[in-house]
Amino acid sequence: MTVTWQRLAFFVAALGMLAAAILPLSSEPTETLFARPMLLAAILLTAALYVGAAFVTPRLSIAVTFAGVVLGCAVTLALLRDDTIAGYATRGFWLPVLANWVAAWLGVARLAAVKPRDKAASRTIDLAIPLLFGAFVFYLWEVAVRGFGVPSVLFPAPSAIAVRFFGSLWMLWQDFFQTFILGVLTGYVIGCGAGFLVAVAAHRYTFLGRGLLPIGNFVSALPIVGVAPIMVMWFGFDWPSKAAVVVVITFFPMLVNTLAGLNAAGHIERDLMRSYGAGHRQTLQKLYLPAAMPFIFNALKINSTLAFIGAIVAEFFGTPTLGIGFRISIEAGRMALDVVWAEIALAALAGMAFYGIVALAERVTTFWHPSYRT
Amino acid sequence: MVARPAEIRWHPIFVRFAPVVVIVLALIAVWYVATVLMNLNLVRGAFERDDTPYTTGQLIAGTMSAERPLLPAPHQIVQTFADDVFGWPVTSPRSLVYHGWVTLSATFVGFLLGATFGIVLAVLIVHVRTLQKSLLPWIICSQMVPILAVAPIVIVVLGAIGLRGLLPKAIISAYLCFFPVVIGVVKGLTSPDPIQRDLMRTWSATPAQIFWKLRWPSAVPFLFTSLKVSITISLIGAIVAELPTGAQAGIGARLLAGSYYGQTIQIWAALVAASVLAVGLIGVVSLIERWVAQLMGARA
Amino acid sequence: MILRSAISLRAEGRNSASGPALATPLHVVEPMRAPDEPNHVTRPGALAVSAHGISLTFQTADGEVEALSNVDLDIAEGDFVSFIGPSGCGKTTLLRVIADLERPTAGTILINGVTSEQARVQRHYGYIFQAPALYPWRTIERNVMLPLEIMGFDAAERRKRVAQYLELVNLSGFERKYPWQLSGGMQQRASIARALSFEPALLLMDEPFGALDEIVRDHLNEQLLRLWNQTGKTVVFVTHSIPEAVFLSTKIVVMSPRPGRIIDVISCNFPRDRTLEIRETPEFLKIAQRVRSGLRSGHSYDE
Numbered sequence: 001m002t003v004t005w006q007r008l009a010f011f012v013a014a015l016g017m018l019a020a021a022i023l024p025l026s027s028e029p030t031e032t033l034f035a036r037p038m039l040l041a042a043i044l045l046t047a048a049l050y051v052g053a054a055f056v057t058p059r060l061s062i063a064v065t066f067a068g069v070v071l072g073c074a075v076t077l078a079l080l081r082d083d084t085i086a087g088y089a090t091r092g093f094w095l096p097v098l099a100n101w102v103a104a105w106l107g108v109a110r111l112a113a114v115k116p117r118d119k120a121a122s123r124t125i126d127l128a129i130p131l132l133f134g135a136f137v138f139y140l141w142e143v144a145v146r147g148f149g150v151p152s153v154l155f156p157a158p159s160a161i162a163v164r165f166f167g168s169l170w171m172l173w174q175d176f177f178q179t180f181i182l183g184v185l186t187g188y189v190i191g192c193g194a195g196f197l198v199a200v201a202a203h204r205y206t207f208l209g210r211g212l213l214p215i216g217n218f219v220s221a222l223p224i225v226g227v228a229p230i231m232v233m234w235f236g237f238d239w240p241s242k243a244a245v246v247v248v249i250t251f252f253p254m255l256v257n258t259l260a261g262l263n264a265a266g267h268i269e270r271d272l273m274r275s276y277g278a279g280h281r282q283t284l285q286k287l288y289l290p291a292a293m294p295f296i297f298n299a300l301k302i303n304s305t306l307a308f309i310g311a312i313v314a315e316f317f318g319t320p321t322l323g324i325g326f327r328i329s330i331e332a333g334r335m336a337l338d339v340v341w342a343e344i345a346l347a348a349l350a351g352m353a354f355y356g357i358v359a360l361a362e363r364v365t366t367f368w369h370p371s372y373r374t
Numbered sequence: 375m376v377a378r379p380a381e382i383r384w385h386p387i388f389v390r391f392a393p394v395v396v397i398v399l400a401l402i403a404v405w406y407v408a409t410v411l412m413n414l415n416l417v418r419g420a421f422e423r424d425d426t427p428y429t430t431g432q433l434i435a436g437t438m439s440a441e442r443p444l445l446p447a448p449h450q451i452v453q454t455f456a457d458d459v460f461g462w463p464v465t466s467p468r469s470l471v472y473h474g475w476v477t478l479s480a481t482f483v484g485f486l487l488g489a490t491f492g493i494v495l496a497v498l499i500v501h502v503r504t505l506q507k508s509l510l511p512w513i514i515c516s517q518m519v520p521i522l523a524v525a526p527i528v529i530v531v532l533g534a535i536g537l538r539g540l541l542p543k544a545i546i547s548a549y550l551c552f553f554p555v556v557i558g559v560v561k562g563l564t565s566p567d568p569i570q571r572d573l574m575r576t577w578s579a580t581p582a583q584i585f586w587k588l589r590w591p592s593a594v595p596f597l598f599t600s601l602k603v604s605i606t607i608s609l610i611g612a613i614v615a616e617l618p619t620g621a622q623a624g625i626g627a628r629l630l631a632g633s634y635y636g637q638t639i640q641i642w643a644a645l646v647a648a649s650v651l652a653v654g655l656i657g658v659v660s661l662i663e664r665w666v667a668q669l670m671g672a673r674a
Numbered sequence: 675m676i677l678r679s680a681i682s683l684r685a686e687g688r689n690s691a692s693g694p695a696l697a698t699p700l701h702v703v704e705p706m707r708a709p710d711e712p713n714h715v716t717r718p719g720a721l722a723v724s725a726h727g728i729s730l731t732f733q734t735a736d737g738e739v740e741a742l743s744n745v746d747l748d749i750a751e752g753d754f755v756s757f758i759g760p761s762g763c764g765k766t767t768l769l770r771v772i773a774d775l776e777r778p779t780a781g782t783i784l785i786n787g788v789t790s791e792q793a794r795v796q797r798h799y800g801y802i803f804q805a806p807a808l809y810p811w812r813t814i815e816r817n818v819m820l821p822l823e824i825m826g827f828d829a830a831e832r833r834k835r836v837a838q839y840l841e842l843v844n845l846s847g848f849e850r851k852y853p854w855q856l857s858g859g860m861q862q863r864a865s866i867a868r869a870l871s872f873e874p875a876l877l878l879m880d881e882p883f884g885a886l887d888e889i890v891r892d893h894l895n896e897q898l899l900r901l902w903n904q905t906g907k908t909v910v911f912v913t914h915s916i917p918e919a920v921f922l923s924t925k926i927v928v929m930s931p932r933p934g935r936i937i938d939v940i941s942c943n944f945p946r947d948r949t950l951e952i953r954e955t956p957e958f959l960k961i962a963q964r965v966r967s968g969l970r971s972g973h974s975y976d977e
Contacts, residue, residue: 105504108504108507108508109503109504112503112504112506112507112508113503126507129507129508130507130508130509130510130511130512132508133508133509133512134512154530154531154534155531207393207396208393208397209393210389210390210393210394211393211394211395211396211397211398212397214394215394215397215398215401218653221606221652221653221656222606222648222649222652222653223606223609223610223613223645223648223649223652225610225613225614226613226625226629226641226644226645226648227645228629229629229630229632229633229641230638230641230642230645232633233444233633233636233638234444266807268803268804268805268807269807269809271775271801271803272801272803272807273824274774274775274794275773275775275794275799275800275801276797276820276821276824276825277794277795277796277797277824277825278824282824286809286820286823286824287809290809290811291809293811304518305517305518305520308518308520309520309521309522309614311520312520312522312523313522313614313617316522316617316618316630317629317630317633318633324520324523325522325523328522328523328526328618329526329618332526332527332529332530332618335530337527337530340526340527341527343523344519344523344524344527347519347520347523348515348518348519348523351518351519351520352515352518352519354518355518366811368810368811368852368854369810370810370854
């Protein structure tokens with residue numbers, strides 16, 4: 001979008017904001033904006049900020065735009081506090097929301113176009129953009145649910161979920177401990193560890209490697225998650241069966257990727273080791289393993305998501321009265337969807353944190369890989 | 375340094391397949407041993423309850439033919455699988471073919487939805503810089519949320535609007551399988567050399583021309599690789615989606631039923647069915663890939 | 675400073691009482707001497723490499739390829755020998771046979787009087803490849819230390835040698851850098867320092883400057899010559915550049931392909947302190963001409 005189109009869009013956004021003052025806010029009888037002086041002032045200020053953003057330098061406009069967006073969102077959220085608007089909102093309400101959307105998009109677009117000089121600034125921006133994007137999605141969710149009056153039994157607003165989340169921390173912690181610490185982590189460590197060791201052996205003895213690799217590839221493609229009922233039958237209802245499922249799920253991707261990584265060392269580097277008269281253990285320690293690290297971390301990242309899925313699937317086949325999967329199925333049956341959403345939020349945070357830790361460890365150990373230099 | 379005596383030259387096919395065959399046979403042997411060991415207590419207990427005398431031979435034979443074994447012997451699984459596939463009419467709820475078809479249809483619909491969505495999203499991400507920076511991290515995050523946590527919500531919400539049966543399962547499958555397609559196609563669309571892109575610029579090509587003549591053909595190999603991954607994931611998604619609803623039909627439902635009623639061999643047979651489906655799906659995609667590759671002039 | 679350290683190297687080599695660890699019992703595979711003993715004493719006249727009737731046939735998908743056919747070669751200690759020829763003439767294969775990275779299908783080869791396998795296990799030579807083959811996860815310092823770690827030198831000795839040899843190749847100050855932060859020429863110099871660090875008697879170099887541009891290549895040629903003069907090692911150098919071979923060598927081995935064999939062995943006796951200007955002198959051109967005619971007679975210029 002060229003600058004002129006962007007300027008036009010800013011004007012449209014400003015107009016959209018002003019619509020709140022002119023058009024009806026709700027299908028029910030309600031006070032107009034002129035009876036709410038604080039909000040009226042805020043709306044005018046927001047519209048002014050949007051217009052201003054159209055004319056200042058691109059860098060300054062980012063700050064101005066986001067200031068306007070924050071103010072505009074606050075106004076709409078404040079309007080929703082009124083029971084005559086919530087659930088019955090019409091054009092006068094939705095146009096400012098859309099205006100905020102347009103402005104937020106423009107702000108993010110300009111931020112994405114910035115080419116910072118130093119690495120720290122560029123990394124901050126790369127982090128800020130998705131966060132801002134996500135924050136705005138949450139805003140839209142909140143406004144849509146409350147504005148349209150979606151029954152909270154069906155689809156609660158983020159604020160309701162947050163309230164529920166912080167109100168049930170103990171229950172969430174117990175579920176988290178049962179599913180994640182006992183089920184996922186133990187299974188992950190055992191499964192990845194076993195996969196790693198078998199891969200090292202398969203690398204050492206080529207016959208074993210040539211036999212195991214096709215089998216590993218084959219099994220990786222199967223719906224291995226189906227062994228969950230069998231594991232529950234063998235290991236009982238409690239966490240060992242969940243850990244067993246995670247072990248089975250994580251073993252094969254780890255095996256296949258580690259083997260690929262150990263074979264990835266170039267033949268010149270291998271000849272070099274031969275010319276030093278180095279034994280297999282020395283070559284393994286100084287060449288094969290470091291060269292395999294990118295592949296190993298690839299598997300560790302994939303396994304971090306697979307492990308979680310496996311543990312929760314296993315809970316569907318039998319579990320004590322604890323665990324994320326258990327809680328979700330029970331509460332979904334009772335239509336207590338806010339608890340379900342709180343558990344989903346927990347699962348999302350846990351999953352992202354797990355992946356993030358593995359990715360961080362990857363960056364530290366494989367900083368030398370070309371993919372980090374481009 | 376004396377020259378070494380001539381080495382035995384194995385035939386290349388032998389070298390390639392012998393290790394796999396040997397290890398598979400070894401695994402089957404280990405399986406049989408495990409069957410005997412794991413079912414021993416079960417069978418011995420059954421004999422003692424009936425107060426019948428038994429020999430070791432009968433005991434071992436019993437472990438390999440128990441009705442509800444802890445670990446079924448391979449031939450038992452094959453037998454039950456064959457029975458459930460060929461023994462019942464195809465439309466009967468006792469036939470594995472029927473259940474397989476239910477899951478397969480959800481898989482297909484989910485795969486089509488997910489793959490299309492993934493391709494469209496990938497094209498948008500490559501062409502709109504804002505989306506690339508804001509949306510891609512969230513797409514990656516979406517995969518870290520265990521699907522099974524979200525599945526019940528999807529089913530309940532869709533059920534409230536009146537969509538039941540195939541569509542919720544397909545949507546859950548699509549949620550799982552769009553991700554590899556997005557990542558793969560993005561990689562493929564950005565794979566052309568800078569030299570190629572510069573050449574396009576010297577010809578003043580429009581973005582649409584660059585897309586259709588350069589980016590899309592370069593992306594096709596990446597697309598097929600991710601389609602193969604995606605279709606297996608879609609199958610897993612369809613099976614997993616049947617769990618929270620307590621579905622009556624489908625492979626996941628079969629697993630649930632086998633688990634509730636203690637029909638262990640049935641569970642294993644269902645697993646084999648799922649594996650057969652997975653292999654079949656990958657095979658179909660591979661065939662299409664080879665045909666397309668030939669059309670695009672790949673080496674035979 | 676460099677000169678002093680080089681002279682002390684030569685003195686060390688000559689004055690050391692112990693001879694090379696030859697005649698090792700066959701069952702001992704680990705190196706015999708302590709890490710701080712020099713690897714070898716230069717004895718002019720002794721043979722560093724002695725090869726007789728070497729033949730090597732590869733089994734490929736297209737049938738048999740005779741990479742080397744009945745090659746006889748003697749290399750004296752202290753020599754700088756170049757193998758020159760077109761691609762496929764077996765020069766790299768011959769180098770790899772010397773290094774025990776390939777086994778010949780016929781013939782015998784002795785390195786410093788022992789078999790090539792024993793020579794490899796006893797670390798008699800340092801090999802330098804066409805690519806620097808530095809490990810990207812190690813700094814330059816730790817890359818040069820790699821053979822020393824494998825061979826069991828202690829930490830203090832390792833650091834001393836690394837500093838010494840990085841200085842010899844003019845890379846002091848780059849110890850903490852990673853390979854990708856250095857240019858191609860500097861990486862190759864680091865790989866030379868790595869090969870020198872455990873002080874082998876023999877240096878085997880496989881087209882080490884092939885991937886570099888001509889200006890850097892000329893510079894490195896001069897540096898290599900200086901290094902050879904200072905350390906007195908035996909160098910076997912594979913190249914496909916005639917000027918490079920004639921400039922650096924005391925002996926040029928001209929090879930030709932299909933099957934790989936030696937066409938001619940030419941002696942060069944240019945003064946030890948020569949510079950690149952010598953490449954325009956008539957004596958230089960005469961030898962280059964002789965090399966070229968040898969290549970032509972070996973059908974190296976045919977299609």
